[in-house]
Structure formats: C-alpha cells, structure tokens
Amino acid sequence: MFKKLNDLQFVIGLFFSVVAVILLLNVMLTSNVGGKLNIYTGAVFLVFGVAMMVIRKGKE
Amino acid sequence: MRLHFADYLIILVYFIFVIGVGFLIKKKIKSSNDFLTSNRSIPLWITSLAFISANLGAQEVIGMVASGAKYGIMTVHFYWVGAIFAMVFLGVFMMPFYYGSRARSVPEYLSLRFDEKTRGLNAISFAVMTVFSSGISLYALAKLMETILHWDFDISIWVSAGIVMVYTFLGGLTSAVYNEVLQFFLIVLGLSPLVIIALQDAGGWDNIKTLLQPEMTHAWKYMGNANDNPMGLHFMSLIFGLGFVMSFGYWCTDFLVVQRAMIARNMGDAQRTPIIAAIPKMMMPLIVVLPGIIAITLMQPALASKGYHIPTNANGELDYTMTLPSLIAHYYPTGILGVGITALIASFMSGMAGNVTAFNSVFTFDIYQSYFVKNKSDRHYLLVGKGVTVVGILISIVTAYIAKGFNNINDFLQLVFGFVNGPLFATFLLGMFWKRTTGHGAFWGLVSGTVAAAITHGVTVAEGKGGWITPLYTIKSGMGQAFIVAGVSWTFNFFTTIIVSLVTKPKPDEQLKGLVYSLTEKQKYHQQKWYLRVVPLGILLLVITLLLNFIFF
Numbered sequence: 001m002f003k004k005l006n007d008l009q010f011v012i013g014l015f016f017s018v019v020a021v022i023l024l025l026n027v028m029l030t031s032n033v034g035g036k037l038n039i040y041t042g043a044v045f046l047v048f049g050v051a052m053m054v055i056r057k058g059k060e
Numbered sequence: 061m062r063l064h065f066a067d068y069l070i071i072l073v074y075f076i077f078v079i080g081v082g083f084l085i086k087k088k089i090k091s092s093n094d095f096l097t098s099n100r101s102i103p104l105w106i107t108s109l110a111f112i113s114a115n116l117g118a119q120e121v122i123g124m125v126a127s128g129a130k131y132g133i134m135t136v137h138f139y140w141v142g143a144i145f146a147m148v149f150l151g152v153f154m155m156p157f158y159y160g161s162r163a164r165s166v167p168e169y170l171s172l173r174f175d176e177k178t179r180g181l182n183a184i185s186f187a188v189m190t191v192f193s194s195g196i197s198l199y200a201l202a203k204l205m206e207t208i209l210h211w212d213f214d215i216s217i218w219v220s221a222g223i224v225m226v227y228t229f230l231g232g233l234t235s236a237v238y239n240e241v242l243q244f245f246l247i248v249l250g251l252s253p254l255v256i257i258a259l260q261d262a263g264g265w266d267n268i269k270t271l272l273q274p275e276m277t278h279a280w281k282y283m284g285n286a287n288d289n290p291m292g293l294h295f296m297s298l299i300f301g302l303g304f305v306m307s308f309g310y311w312c313t314d315f316l317v318v319q320r321a322m323i324a325r326n327m328g329d330a331q332r333t334p335i336i337a338a339i340p341k342m343m344m345p346l347i348v349v350l351p352g353i354i355a356i357t358l359m360q361p362a363l364a365s366k367g368y369h370i371p372t373n374a375n376g377e378l379d380y381t382m383t384l385p386s387l388i389a390h391y392y393p394t395g396i397l398g399v400g401i402t403a404l405i406a407s408f409m410s411g412m413a414g415n416v417t418a419f420n421s422v423f424t425f426d427i428y429q430s431y432f433v434k435n436k437s438d439r440h441y442l443l444v445g446k447g448v449t450v451v452g453i454l455i456s457i458v459t460a461y462i463a464k465g466f467n468n469i470n471d472f473l474q475l476v477f478g479f480v481n482g483p484l485f486a487t488f489l490l491g492m493f494w495k496r497t498t499g500h501g502a503f504w505g506l507v508s509g510t511v512a513a514a515i516t517h518g519v520t521v522a523e524g525k526g527g528w529i530t531p532l533y534t535i536k537s538g539m540g541q542a543f544i545v546a547g548v549s550w551t552f553n554f555f556t557t558i559i560v561s562l563v564t565k566p567k568p569d570e571q572l573k574g575l576v577y578s579l580t581e582k583q584k585y586h587q588q589k590w591y592l593r594v595v596p597l598g599i600l601l602l603v604i605t606l607l608l609n610f611i612f613f
Contacts, residue, residue: 008106008238011084012245015077019070019399026066026395038395041253048249 013052020045061208061389067398074246074402078227078239078409085231085238092441095232096421097164098323102234106241107329108336111320112344113240116247117411118200118404121348125387126380128352129370131290131539132276133612135352136345137298140279142307143341144605147334148598150312150321156583157492158322159330160574165322166315167426173491173575175499176430181506183426185480186315187419191452193477194415195459201408202460208385209401217460220405224413225453229446233421236413237320243406248340250403251347257391258354261366268353271360276353279612292536293543301543305550309485316418327583331594338601342608355383412456420448475517482546483509483553490557495569495576501561509553516548517541 023042027035063071093099102110127135163169167186171179202216227235262268268277275282275289282288283295291298311317311334321333358368368390373379388400424445433440487506490497518529522541535541573579590596 008081008241011077011081011238012242015073015242016245016249018073022066022069022073023395023399030066030394035393037253037257037393041396041399045249048245 009055010053013049013054015049016045017049017053020049061385061397063209063397063401064394066395067401070395070398071402071405074406075223077242079223081238081242082227082230082235085235088234089230089232089442091438092424092445093164093438094234095442095445096417096424097319098232098234098237100323101325102237102323104324104329104332104336106237107320107324107333109244109340110237110240111317111333111337112341113244113247113410114317114320114414116240116244116344116407117414118197118204118408119411121247121251121404121407122200122204122381122384124345124348125352125355125384127539128349129356129378129383130352130380131537132272132353132356133279133349134275134283134289134291135349136279136608136612137302138307139341139345139349140605140609141299141303143311144338144601145303146307146311147338147341148601149308150318151331151333151335151338152594152598153577154312154488154492155321155331155334156327156580157575157577158318159324159327160580163322164425165422166313166318167422169575170487170491170502171426171430173572174497174502178487178499178502178506179426180431181503182484183422183430187422187427189477189480190316190415190419190422191455192459194412194419194452195456196463197408197411197415198456199460199463201405201412203464204385204404207382208389213464217457220409221412221453221457221460224409224416225450228413228416228420228453229449232445232449233319233323233417236417237323239413240320240410243410244340246399246406247403247410248347250399250406251351253396254387254391254400255346255350255354258351258358258387261391262354262357262363268357271357271362272353276356277612279609281613286536286540290537291539293540297540297543297547301547305482305485305546306543308489309481309483309546309550313484313488314481315422316414319418319421328588328592331583332592332597335594335597335601342601342605351387352380352383355387416449416452416456419452420445423448423452478542478545479510479513479517479549482513482549486550486553486557490554490561491576493577494561495572495578496561496566497557498561498564498566500564501557501559504560505553505557508556509549512552513545513549516545520544 020042023038023045027038027042089095091099124135124138158166158169161169161172163172167179167183170182198217198221201220202213205211205216206213227239231238259265280295283293283298286292286294286297321330324330324333355368355370357363358366359370369386370378370380371382371386385404388397388404392400424441428444428448429441483506486509487502491502515529517526519527519532520535520541521527521531521533522535523538525538526541535544569579
C-alpha cells in the first residue's frame with residue numbers, strides 16, 4: 001500500500017474514491033436536498049477513482 | 061453560501077492529500093536538480109497535464125468564465141486562435157532548443173544563445189513577475205473566500221500559503237507538478253456537473269443561441285468591423301495581437317509553462333508535452349467559457365423564473381468575476397458544493413505553486429548562482445532553493461496584503477507584466493531562427509519593445525484606463541487595448557533587434573550549435589509510429605482547431 005502511494009495515478013484515484021464516498025455517505029446519512037446530483041457525481045468519481053487505482057500502466 | 065460538514069470534510073481531505081504528496085516526494089529529493097528541475101525524470105502524461113494545469117490558475121478559471129459572460133463565445137479565441145497554435149509551435153520547433161541545449165531554465169537558454177545581460181534582464185523581470193503574480197493569486201483567493209463564504213481574510217491567506225509552502229518546500233518542483241495533475245482532475249471533474257446542469261437549465265445550446273444577441277454566440281461572424289462585436293476588435297487585431305504576439309509570447313517563452321516540458325524524460329517526450337496538453341486545452345472552453353455564456357443566458361427575461369443573477373458591484377454594474385462562484389452557489393447542494401469550492405481553492409493553489417516553483421528555479425540558477433555565489437556544492441544550492449521557496453511565499457503574502465490596501469496595485473502589476481511579456485516572443489523567434497541575431501540586438505530589442513508597450517498604453521484609452529501620456533486613441537475594450545499594446549511592442553522589438561544585430565558582431569557558428577535552427581541537427585522521427593511523431597500530431601490538432609472555429613463561426 002505504502003509503495004503504491006508513490007504512484008501519482010494511485011494517489012489521484014484514492015483521492016477521488018474518498019471524495020466519492022463522502023458524497024455518497026452525505027446522501028445516505030442526511031436528508032440532502034440535492035441528493036441526485038451528489039449520487040451521480042459520487043458514482044462518476046468512484047468509477048474514475050477506482051479505475052485510476054486499478055488500471056496499471058503497461059510497464060508494470 | 062453556507063458550507064456544511066461534508067463540504068468542509070472534502071476541503072480537508074484535499075489539503076491532506078496535497079500535503080501528503082509533498083511528504084511522499086520528500087525522500088526522493090537528494091540534489092538541487094531534484095528539487096528545482098525534477099532531474100528530468102517526469103513521465104509524459106504528468107508533464108502534459110502539469111503543462112496545462114500550470115495555466116489553470118484562478119485568473120484562468122474565474123477570469124475566463126467572467127469573459128464568457130462579458131464577451132460571449134469570442135472568449136474561445138484564447139484557446140482556438142491563441143493557445144493551440146502556439147503549443148504546437150512550441151512542441152515542433154522550440155522544444156528541441158530548450159531541451160537540447162541542456163539549459164535548466166528559459167533565462168539560461170538566453171545566456172547560452174545571447175549573453176549574460178539578456179539573461180539577467182529576463183531572469184530578474186521574470187522572478188519579480190512570478191512572485192508578485194503569486195501574491196495577487198493569494199489575495200484573490202482570500203478575497204473570494206471572504207466574499208462568498210465569509211471566511212476570515214487573514215486565515216485564508218496564511219492557511220493556503222502555508223499549505224503551498226509545505227508541499228513545495230518538501231518536494232520542490234516534482235511535488236508542485238504532481239499536485240498540479242491532481243488539481244487538473246479536480247477542476248475538470250469538479251466543475252463538469254455544473255456545466256451539465258446549468259446548460260440543461262438554460263435549455264441547451266440551441267436555446268442559448270435563440271435568447272442571446274447573435275454576436276455572443278458567433279466567434280468570427282461579427283469581427284469584420286470592430287464596432288459590431290463585444291470585444292471591439294477587428295479580426296486582424298485579434299489574429300496578430302492575441303493569436304500571434306500574446307499567445308506565442310506566453311506559451312513559447314514563459315518559463316512557468318515551458319518548465320513543465322523541460323522536465324520530461326527525453327527529447328521526444330519534451331516535444332510531445334505541449335502537443336498532448338493541447339488536446340485537453342482544446343476542450344477547456346466547455347469548462348471555463350461555456351458557464352459564462354450560460355450565466356448571461358439565465359439572466360434573460362425568458363429565463364427569469366430560474367432565479368439566477370450575476371452579482372453586482374458597488375456601482376450597480378455586473379461583477380463578472382463573481383459569475384463562477386455565483387453559479388456554484390446557485391446549483392451545487394451540500395457535498396458537491398465542497399467539491400466546487402475545493403476546485404476553486406485548487407485553481408488558486410495551482411497558480412501560486414506554479415509561480416513559486418518557477419521563481420525558485422530562476423532565482424537560484426539564473427540570479428544567485430550566476431551573479432552572486434558561484435562554484436559552491438550542490439547541497440548549498442539545494443538549501444538556497446528551499447530557502448528561496450520560503451522567501452518567495454513570504455513575499456507573496458506581503459504582496460497580498462499590499463494588494464488588499466491598494467486595489468489599483470493589481471491593475472498596475474498586470475499592466476507592467478504586459479509591457480515586459482509583450483515583446484518577448486520576437487527575441488526568441490529571431491534568436492532561434494536567425495543566427496545573425498546578437499546579444500546586443502536581443503537586449504536592446506527587449507528594452508525598446510517594453511518602452512513601446514508603455515508608450516502605446518499611454519496614448520490609448522479603453523474602459524477609462526490608459527492615456528496617461530495623452531489620450532490620442534480610444535479602444536472599445538481593455539482586452540482589445542492589451543492586444544494592440546502587445547502587437548506594437550512585438551513589432552518594435554522585432555525591428556530593433558534586427559537593426560542592432562546587423563551593426564554588432566554575432567557569435568561564431570561553433571557556439572550556436574544546438575541553439576539555432578540552421579545549425580542544429582534535425583530530429584528524425586521516421587522510425588516512430590505516426591501518433592508518436594510531433595509533426596503529424598500537430599497537424600491533426602491544427603485541423604481539428606480550424607474545424608472548431610468553422611463550426612462556431
């Protein structure tokens with residue numbers, strides 16, 4: 001895990017995944033007025049974040 | 061606008077990540093080259109995104125949305141006339157000299173090509189400009205946060221400057237570049253939902269075209285006469301002033317952006333950096349121009365029910381700089397509001413870090429090492445580089461407070477920067493492509509171009525600005541005035557450089573190998589696939605850019 005943090009692609013993916021989790025939890029735990037927008041954005045961020053973390057570059 | 065726990069949490073997570081990147085890079089910093097030039101070891105995708113992100117500061121993001129609201133689709137000329145052509149030119153023609161000469165900075169290239177006085181003039185003016193730009197960026201951030209979120213001005217200044225200081229001090233240029241890539245994704249992905257929902261709310265592009273004046277939605281159609289378009293510009297002034305002088309001057313000679321290409325792993329990647337960066341750059345108007353056009357559409361009577369207004373200033377005029385923050389406040393609920401605010405903060409920090417890292421490289425290599433303390437150990441220059449990072453940020457903070465006390469200093473500094481930047485491209489163009497150009501020619505050309513810029517501003521008036529010598533000529537918009545000032549300064553530099561060069565002694569050919577086009581061995585690309593070669597890639601980009609201009613004609 002620590003080694004992966006040296007990889008910028010992984011760090012960016014992790015950041016967007018964390019933000020996505022905050023957005024989705026915010027919808028689940030509160031009576032959020034703009035829930036739909038948070039859900040869509042959170043889902044897109046989660047897909048992008050996980051893809052950045054999982055998809056490895058050719059050299060590896 | 062009121063933030064809630066989730067919004068603050070997202071901002072906090074962002075701060076933790078950018079500082080974390082600094083700590084992760086710290087252990088890789090062993091020498092002054094690691095700290096100040098990333099030891100030319102950064103992969104292509106990172107240099108390309110950092111190249112575009114270094115120009116994605118607050119002035120760009122907030123300023124372009126404001127211009128979109130004020131001038132309409134003509135704002136895209138900054139991209140489809142200016143940036144793309146200049147970036148392709150940089151990649152194809154100029155990077156071989158910057159990278160191949162092994163210069164660590166743009167002023168160092170000037171020293172190799174011309175002489176020390178030309179380097180000194182460029183290095184000192186650049187260092188002053190970057191550190192003051194960083195301060196203005198900091199002031200703008202604190203002011204915006206004070207206005208829209210009612211945050212304390214001092215806390216905004218010290219927290220944001222402190223965070224930039226931590227990650228640039230720890231990881232130097234690499235840390236700044238890595239964070240610029242993170243900031244790029246945050247700005248693009250954080251503002252994309254805003255564009256989508258606001259565009260839907262405005263009824264789509266077809267409805268925008270129906271509701272707005274036609275000159276707001278046609279990029280070229282009304283440029284045959286300066287009085288027919290909101291910028292007040294004839295298309296020739298735009299093509300020469302913006303498309304040639306200002307854009308090429310910025311994208312091809314400003315070390316802040318060129319530095320991102322100079323840290324690539326090899327010549328091929330250095331050349332491809334601005335060309336790959338041109339792909340997202342071409343699409344940036346969707347994120348930074350379209351929201352402005354949407355905002356002004358939402359204020360039309362037919363869409364009054366949407367309840368959106370661009371805020372007004374103390375004089376009751378529309379405050380266009382508040383267009384983006386007001387759109388975020390109008391459309392973003394808690395949660396994604398934190399993302400939008402973080403994207404704004406990221407754009408400010410990206411601009412500030414870019415300026416600080418360019419400043420510490422130029423100060424350490426081109427001023428301190430060249431004129432004050434030569435032949436010291438590498439560790440000495442590493443420590444100086446780190447010290448200069450701290451000093452640069454402290455000067456930025458002082459500048460921010462001066463800007464707070466004297467509102468006009470922002471306009472004044474931007475004006476002076478314009479005078480210095482305007483003529484620069486002529487010096488590089490002649491230096492790289494005409495081997496007869498001499499150091500005296502370059503130096504006096506720069507001086508005459510800067511003086512010509514100041515005089516032109518002094519005899520022209522636009523929106524109440526300029527005319528401080530005598531108001532001889534009135535121009536409709538400040539932007540038009542800037543293009544004309546830049547065009548005049550470039551012309552004066554160009555001809556002064558030629559005339560002085562012809563009467564002074566040039567450097568011998570042996571000293572100019574690798575620095576001038578006619579004396580440099582050309583790169584051979586034929587063994588590579590077409591999509592790895594800069595010329596076919598560049599041509600493809602230019603064709604797409606021309607098509608975009610045609611579609612939105």
